[in-house]
Amino acid sequence: MVKKYIVPLVICLILFMALFAGCTQPSTTPAPPSEPKTGGEQEPEPPKPEKDKIVFGSVHSISGPLAIIEEAAFGPIRNLWFKDVNERGGIYVEEYGKKLPVELIEYDDKSDIGTMTRLLEKLILEDKVDFILPPTGTAMLYAAGPVANKHGYILPGMSGGATTIKEIIGGLPYFFSNLNFSDTQVPAFGELVSELGVKSAAVVFIEDLHGVEYSGAVVPEMVLRGVDVAFVKSIPQGIQDMSAIIKEAKAADVDAFLCLAYPDENILCVSQSMELGFNPKLMIFGPGVCYTFFKDIFGDEGVEGLMSWGAWNGKSTPESQELIDKIGVANVDWWGHNLYWAGMQMLEKSIEKAGTLDQSVVREIMATETFDTVLGPTYYDENRMLAAECHTGEVGQWQSGQFEVIGPKNKATAEPIYPKPPWPGQ
Amino acid sequence: MNKVAFTSRNLYLQVLLILVLILLVALPFYTSAYNIMLLCNILMYIIITVSWVLFSGPTGYISLASAAFFGVGIYTSAVLGQSLPLPLVIIIGGLFSFFLALLVGVITLRLRGMYFSIFTFGLVELVKHFLLWWEITKTNTRGRFVILVNYIHVFYIMLAIFLVLLLIAYLIRRSKYGLALQSIGEYEEAAAHIGINVTLLKVVTFAVSSFFIGTVGAVMATRWTYIDPVIAFDPFYSFMPVLMAIFGGMGQLYGPVIGAAIFAYLEEALITRFPYHYMLIFGIIMVVSILYLPEGLIGLLQKLWKIINSGRLAVYREKRQKRGTGREQENA
């Protein structure tokens, strides 16, 4: 009887081995012929002194729930950077004595964190890319941090961030944080609240990193500013109906309504507020509202007066308008595109200054020097987080189809509209 | 005389089995790091799928709770990984899954078919949201970092779990318990009538299979480095084992192994080569394979086996017939 089971067992193990041998063979030979690389062309292995391009690797979410953010925010700006650099002839690297064009190898992580870390290591270990770019969103970025650090690869963190990064960034010397988040945005919002004379507020937050962090920061700030907080409620991701919360806020007749959630919930919240005729004097939302698709859904009049975190626009710095023209105004993410661009510029300039592709040398320059970017003079602070002075704005508002910076005062490009105008057709 | 042939062949197979095992163990010395990681991932899917088949295969109860047990393992690793050594964490992760499965098993005794499936799926969401609520209101954490473990260690641990699981699956299939499970799948009332303790058997098998899923979760978490309840309890991991098992074919032990291995490898190959079209290609492959391989991959293998063997079998039968006639003559 044993025979009956052992035969299939052995077959399966052999097959398993054969399969594995199939994926092993290419890597043992020095020039893998069937290695998966986009574009199909191969580059010589690193030890050779000759180099004709700089290869960047990126794992990001092309499919799955995070694909929305990837497509609306990071995808366009990333592709633009590669196009832009190659149009300029590439990055000058002294080591090779010439300008090297840049190339991108990209993988899809299906919005799955395990796939992301594995493919990131594939990029580093097998494809031997020269630099890596950040994956989609904060959680992914956090997971990529230790992996990149282990291999000594610079991880420019333009795709997310939260205050918890401060707890770990000390142990991750190759991690750079670019995006601004609650610790600079909430005080700016607090100032705004005092200035506008908001008396009462209702807070809704999503049960996730973003929501917990922002509600944790905003509520004490509001209480400190003498705002009467009517209620603080959490909502789960993927909620289908927010009418109960909106009706409650309407009954409480609050001045400000804060929805600290993700694009899905923010859209639901705006459309249900519109449908239920809930029009407080101030409405502020989490990520999503600053993306152009949001304006496409509700129209210029629909989004008029809505606030979100951010922010930047053509008036922020002299170079900003040029960047907007490059991206195309219909594709801009008004929270982070200029920060992303600045991050790429800093990386590029550090490579140029270092004159080598050596990660530790580039990292040293990146961490200490000040660069001229789309944000103006830009530098990282001692924690390798983009210095708060470099931010172009913390709170933004849609005003006649333009996303204007309204806080803090010294960076504002327009006066805030308060109270928010009524919904279109009401 | 028949016996001699049998043992020699058995020995030959055993040697081969050991050889394959040695090759697998030696893998890290002759292949690249990424391949090991890929293999870890494939092993992960294989273990989840084989564990799933351990219970759902013979009994026909389609459990969609794999993601819950997997997530429990992951979470255990995230919470305890900082303070306890890895092997202990893995076993604790498995045990938590084991007890959760015991509990669920006891509760869901009355449910059959689709009702059981959806109930177990609900469990994933329930545990996920409970943990979310707990983390936000009680422990005040938002996501946890898991200590990164060397991939070679992970590989060996996975291999060990895989071998133990194969052994247990093999032993169960061979034993009277395997037959009893089979009879539950065929006709549960009848099985109860002939004196099988249906309840105990179902619950314990379910729990044992969950134990392995939990251990895998605890190991894999160390490769993920950062988790929160939404990441840990991804319903995706409930559906994958079902698909992989159907794809491989559930009749034999090696079906799910092959199914999971090929499925996972194919996915990785497509995802790295065609990041923008991989779902399309993957979907088409799934549809086509189900159209032409209704019994899964083992159906195909068995057919091939038959074709290869048909020649040899004919010779064997001839021999036996001759022998038979010889014996008859002797008797006469």
Next chain:
Amino acid sequence: MVIEIIDIFLSGLLMGGIYALIAVGLSMQYGVARVLNVSHGEFIMLGAFFTWSLYTYCNINPLLTLVICGPVMLLIGFVLHKTLYRSIRISSGGGAAFEGNSMLASFGLLFVIQNMAILIWGASIKGYSYLAFPVNMGGVIFPANRLVTLLFAVIISVAFYLFLARTRLGKAIRAAAQDPDAAGLMGVNINQVLALCFGLGAMMAGLAGTLLSMSFRVQPTMGLEYTLIAIIVVVLGGLGSIPGSFIGGFILGLIGSIVSAIEPSLSLVAYYMLFMILLLVKPTGILGR
């Protein structure tokens, strides 16, 4: 207080109408044609994108799209069953093997449709505002578009129920639901009826998608969440029972609305919790046999 209760009750009905419509579609596919169509939500997504495209590019009224979208989806579903699921049914010989295989094929279909949608429409969120204004009914405020959705969902479901209960074809479908083999022996063209059932299921999904797009966001990954809801409702109502699915949809809507009025963070988990409790009390669903 009374107004609040009426409010909660009616908002539950508004969600429930959509759930009921989705679930009745899946009930046709799973209850009768025995295909656990995991790609059910993808048909909803297609319907929603269809409507969105017609509204934004051709300015066609979403309610008019119902008339276009329904038959198109019916045809797609019909052809799909005739080609794909029929061959699977033949090759795997019915029963449990067919259920497993058809589910695998549906998963393949889910991947294919979703990827195509991403390639055609992009991954980002779409939407439009249609009838987005409040309607005040005796102190209780409702969104106009959701009221319209509920109205149409009820009309479609009732029309569908009458079709099943009163026509010859409906009788054939009900016969096939109870015992396909016996129905075949009684002279029902079983292949045709099963394909029709699948097509009708797809049609319901498409119509639901059209109605959903008026008040919800539209994106390629939206399908699976509706599929899960549909599966829950179908099981809740009792497998194979169309009225059960209809009632189940409304019950789920009510549960969601009651819980989110008390504690919104539990609104999703409440579905599963109450559903699980109900299953433990009555293991075969509300109207299950």
